[in-house]
Amino acid sequence: MTARGIREGQNTEAPEAGDSGAGEAEYFDAEDLDVEEVLALANDGRGPTRDGSGAVPAPSGHGHRHRATPWPEARTAAARAARAGAARRAPVSVTLADALGLVLAAPLTALTDLPSFDTSAMDGWAVAGPGPWRIRDEGVLAGSAAPAPLADGEAVRIATGARIPPDTTAVLRSEHGRTDETGRLHPTRGMSHGQDIRPRGQECRSGDQLLPAAAVVTPAVLGLASAAGYDTLAAVPRPRVEVLVLGDELLTEGRPHDGLIRDALGPMLPPWLRALGAEVLAVRALGDDADALHRAVTTSTADLIVSTGGTASGPVDHVHPILRRVGAELLVDGVKVRPGHPMLLARIKDGQHLVGLPGNPLAAVSALLTLAEPLLRTLAGRPARVRYALPVREAVHGHPYDTRLVPVVLRGDRAVPLHYNGPAMLRGIAVADALAVVPPGGAGAGQETELLDLPWATAGMAACFT
Ligand SMILES: Nc1nc2c(c(=O)[nH]1)N[C@H]1C(S)=C(S)[C@@H](COP(=O)(O)OP(=O)(O)OC[C@H]3O[C@@H](n4cnc5c(N)ncnc54)[C@H](O)[C@@H]3O)O[C@H]1N2
Ligand code: MOO
Numbered sequence: 001m002t003a004r005g006i007r008e009g010q011n012t013e014a015p016e017a018g019d020s021g022a023g024e025a026e027y028f029d030a031e032d033l034d035v036e037e038v039l040a041l042a043n044d045g046r047g048p049t050r051d052g053s054g055a056v057p058a059p060s061g062h063g064h065r066h067r068a069t070p071w072p073e074a075r076t077a078a079a080r081a082a083r084a085g086a087a088r089r090a091p092v093s094v095t096l097a098d099a100l101g102l103v104l105a106a107p108l109t110a111l112t113d114l115p116s117f118d119t120s121a122m123d124g125w126a127v128a129g130p131g132p133w134r135i136r137d138e139g140v141l142a143g144s145a146a147p148a149p150l151a152d153g154e155a156v157r158i159a160t161g162a163r164i165p166p167d168t169t170a171v172l173r174s175e176h177g178r179t180d181e182t183g184r185l186h187p188t189r190g191m192s193h194g195q196d197i198r199p200r201g202q203e204c205r206s207g208d209q210l211l212p213a214a215a216v217v218t219p220a221v222l223g224l225a226s227a228a229g230y231d232t233l234a235a236v237p238r239p240r241v242e243v244l245v246l247g248d249e250l251l252t253e254g255r256p257h258d259g260l261i262r263d264a265l266g267p268m269l270p271p272w273l274r275a276l277g278a279e280v281l282a283v284r285a286l287g288d289d290a291d292a293l294h295r296a297v298t299t300s301t302a303d304l305i306v307s308t309g310g311t312a313s314g315p316v317d318h319v320h321p322i323l324r325r326v327g328a329e330l331l332v333d334g335v336k337v338r339p340g341h342p343m344l345l346a347r348i349k350d351g352q353h354l355v356g357l358p359g360n361p362l363a364a365v366s367a368l369l370t371l372a373e374p375l376l377r378t379l380a381g382r383p384a385r386v387r388y389a390l391p392v393r394e395a396v397h398g399h400p401y402d403t404r405l406v407p408v409v410l411r412g413d414r415a416v417p418l419h420y421n422g423p424a425m426l427r428g429i430a431v432a433d434a435l436a437v438v439p440p441g442g443a444g445a446g447q448e449t450e451l452l453d454l455p456w457a458t459a460g461m462a463a464c465f466t
Contacts (some may be wrong), residue, residue, distance in 0.1 A: 068334035068341060071370060071403035071437070078345055078355075078371045081331050082378035085303065085351045089379065092237045096226055099217045101277060102235035103381035108211040108221075111229030113201040118164040121196040125155040125177060125185060126168040132184040140165065155185050164197055171196035204228070214381060236381035238279040242302035243269050246309040246318070247359060248288045264361045264426060265308045269368070273306070275455040276373055277380035288316035297326055303352060303379060306372060309359030311342040319344070319356045328354065332371065336402040336440075339423035340366030345375070360423040366405045369435065369452050389448040390415045396449075398442025407432035408451070415451060433457040 069077060091105030120126065126140065127133050128150035139157030140147045149166035150156060156165060164171070170191050177185050204210060210228060215221065217233065225233060243266070250263040263285070270280040281302055286292040288310070297305060310319045323330065323346050331353075332345040340363035344356040355371045357364040377385070393414040396406055407428035408415040415436050420427035429435075434457060436443070437450040 068336045069332050071337040074332050074335040075374045079374035079378045082375045086379050091234045093232045094235045096222050099233045102217045104215045105234040105236050107209045107213050110204045110208045114203040115198050118200050119198045120158045120162050120171045121198050122173045123160050124173040126158045127155040128152050132186045239303045239376050239379035240281050241273050241278040241304045242281045242300050243283040244296050244307040245285045276376045290318040293318050293322050305354040308357045311356045311358045338399045338402050338404045339363035343367035345371045361426050363423045389450045391446045392443050392449050395445045396438045396443045398438050401440050404438040405435040408436045409433050
């Protein structure tokens, strides 16, 4: 990867969680440090060093070992998990109005010549032979039916885009002609044969391939498809997603009170998921009710269930027990990334996965981009993300063994790390352009660091929330 780098997915495949080998190398102590702890260590001089050899105290309390997948491999595993399902998804026929952001399931071939008839490139006169010309009474406008042929020495008023009358030799622009006292038209500068006539088929012939399959439908593609005669497009369907918000402590309105807090994820995830190419079927607030979660998981028809909260091992953290109860296969159970390390990916059944986002809101963002994004991209048939890196303007502390995702703003050719990047905080990400992928051990000032763009930072609000 370079400053404007390579496409993801060209790397060799990493082992999935559960494979033996590096993908599940056991690690223990440092995973129990959260970001705040690591920063505290760094600040008091005991911090982790770039090579990960810094002093790390023994984990407080429980020294459990945990199987967690390295961050890059978690992303690969999520993309791979979706591949079989992606291959089985039948194309859908979508009106142009609904096709923005989808991926073409078949090449776009022209249904017509473009232009489909010889057409005037300018407002002026269609003329036949050398001037001066006698001007016909009735002009030719864009959209008018076949005009009568011109005789030599004859001219007719013509508008841009109008059909060229048969036997026309050129179009004279209005600013390049004058009429004499007898009403005859003279050119005021030299003109060439065929000037300002767009010949039929200049851009394409009927049947020409305009775009390959797998092209993303942008506004420009909609325009091209419409010009080429399409009313509908064959496209890869949007992956259908259901969001399950867990937690009895969550309020959906008013101010936090009495230990209750506002749900930050219910409002944040649907538009973000849409920006990632998904159709959001429903957002269900389930509280901390294991049976409700079981029911929601077993009755869902979504391609992807995204749950929030309940991924850890507290008394009401129901995600793992329910996955066991429904016989799901855990593909990723924890990722070596901060924040968000309890995130998980499970295969519920053929063609259906669940991504468990941790409840802390920035941890949920981290999991969304680590697991949901590659999975949805693959299901939607979208091209691999173009990876790129920029130098960080100042040093960023790292976790000793895990990747960190840190909100940054882009200033010129530098990424500037933002404060308020704790797992429970959204204040940093709310003003960020991207997340910097800080390798274990941290990044020194000026070190090139991979960036994950936030969809609205590159595409603009309107373009990405459709
Ligand atoms: N003993 C351990 N405890 C915890 C660990 C650990 O390794 N060992 N990991 C911590 C980390 S890291 C995270 S992240 C959380 C993950 O917890 P859960 O996914 O089980 O999430 P909850 O416990 O339900 O919530 C955590 C936190 O986030 C708040 N929350 C939840 N949902 C929302 C929402 N929709 N909007 C706003 N805030 C939300 C919730 O109130 C909690 O404060 O576990 C740690 N514990
Ligand atoms: O600290 Mo937890 O890393 O996911 O928020």
